[in-house]
Amino acid sequence: MIGKLSVIAVGLCTTLSVWAQEAPTDFTTQVPLAVSGDGPWYRLELPLSVQLSARQADLSDVRVFNAAGEPQAYALSRQSAQRTESRNVADVKWFPLYAADTDESVPNVVMKSTAEGTLLEVRPSKAGKQVLRGWVLDASAVKAPLQQLSLDWSREQDGFQRFSIEASDDLQHWEAWGDGQVARLSFADERVEQHDVSLPGQPARYLRLVWQGQVAPTLTSAKLVSATRSSLPMPLVWSQPLSGVRLKAGEYSWQLPTGLNVERLRIELKQPNTLAPVTLAGRREAKQAWQPLSNGLLYRLTQNGQDVVQDELQLPGVTVGELKLQVDERGGGLGVEAPAVRFAVRTTQLVFLARGEPPFILALGNGSVKAANLPLSTLIPDYSAERLKTLGQAKVTGDAVVRATTVAIPPEAGTDWKKLGLWAVLLLGVAALGAMAYSLLRQPAAKP
Structure with a gap:
């Protein structure tokens, strides 16, 4: 009798396993992969265009299959820029950079510091009339990576201030950190001020700020924001232009392809001399209320024969499916048509353990499956960032194969026949077991 029950139980488990087994055809999009290097683990940076084929914002419907259609064990790495252990704001000392010729790219100066790295003096290397060209900031007391620079300057020097940023640890060798831009403007009887500049999140003892084509303003304050992160964030990836709609005067909206953790938004400013204070809101679904995400000043202005552009907004990285921009039209607005936007999200890295024969395919696009990814430390027993x-490496090769939507949809949109079938098999199995038990109980007891 026990043997019969075991056979039935095994049969039920086997049937359920077959029914529950996922296959590439359960997903709307299949993308071929090519692998190179040493296995059996391979890492793949998911292109944004591929991620947009997912039906779930957290990429729970991503899978990797081998040539036989067998699923592969995998993990997702999606570090956020918000994973900060500590954050500190420090006032730093600044030293003027003078040059004899305002067309010099970098002032020719002499700099002196103590053995501990504290800056003592910055002076011109030549005599004669000198023009203020920039500033050197002493960040030697700040040990953590530098995330943001905040400047204030004399009230007599309003307008835009554009400068190059360089970093050094020895005052001899300088590394370019890009350009910075701050501003103080009068706008419709109001003051609009922008004091902060983003830095690349690297440590440095000194920063050199050099104004190009204009005299540097007189600084009144310089602060550096530093932060120690638990792990370095993945780089940002930008989308293709996304068109939107104009809701009313000064109000525009954009529907994202799916729910995404957007961290930056770039708004197209077509017309020169555009100045627009804006407020950005977002929501995940149409039935939800709008939540504030960001605000700022967008502009495209001509200064010294060049376009000075600020067209980006920084977002908190929460999941949104729709965006709405409100514009203060006292600055002239952004036009009758909604401007195109580009959004940026963090790169997602997928690591899978190759089992079976290639070619491997990446499958995604199923709104009903559950997450199947493992932690990296489980997938790779001796995992480390260096490892x-x-x-x-795995890379996407060829074009994605998109199937017609035949994937099971959530219960409110239709009947889940697969789930009903599983319940039917279970009930039949229980009924069979009950019938056998009842039959055994009715048999007369064996005579001694």
Whole structure:
């Protein structure tokens, strides 16, 4: 009798396993992969265009299959820029940079510091009339990576201030950190001020700010924001232009392809001399209320024969499916048609353990499946950040194959026949077991 019950139980488990087994055809999009390097683990940076084929914002419907259609064990790495352990704001000292010729790219100066790295003096290397060209900031007391620079300057020097940013640890060798731009403007009887500049999140003892084509303003304050992160964030990836709609005067909206953790938004400013204070709101679904995300000043102005552009807004990285921009039209607005936008999200890295024969395919696009990814430390027993860099590489090759939507949809949109079938098999199995037990109980007891 026990043997019969075991056979039935095994049969039920086997049937359920077959029914529950996922296959590439359960997903609307299939993308071929090519692998190179040492396995059996391979890492793949998911292109944004591929991510947009997912039906779930957290990429729970991403899978990797081998040539036989067998699912592969995998993990997702999606570090956020918000994973900060500590954040500190420090006032730093600044030293003027003078030059004899305002067309010099970098002032020729002499700099002196103590053995501990504290800056003592910055002076011109030549005599004669000198023009203020920039400033050197002493960040030697700040040990953590530098995230943001905040400047204030003399009230007599309003307008835009554009400068190059360089970093050094020894005052001899300088590394370019890009350009910075701050502003103080009068706008419709109001003051609009922008004091902060983003830095690349690297440590440095000194920063050199050099104004190009104009005299530097007189600084009144310089602050550096530093932060120690638990892990470095993945780089940002930008989307293709996304068109929107004009809701009313000064109000525009954009529907994202799916719910995304957007961290930056770039608004197209077509017309020169555009100045627009804006407020950005977002929501995940149409039935939800709008939530404030960001605000700022967008502009495209001509200064010294060049376009000075600020067209980006920084977002908190929460999941949104729709965006709405409100514009203060006292600055002239952004036009009758909604401007195109580009959005940026963090790169997502997928690591999978190759089992079976290639070619491998990436499948995604199923709104009903559950997440199947493992933690990286489980997928790779001796996992470390250094180990991750040595893994083999996987890349998307060829075009994605998009199938017609035949994937099971959530219960409110239709009947889940697969789930009903599983319940039917279970009930039949229980009924069979009950019938056998009842039959055994009715049999007369064996005579001694």
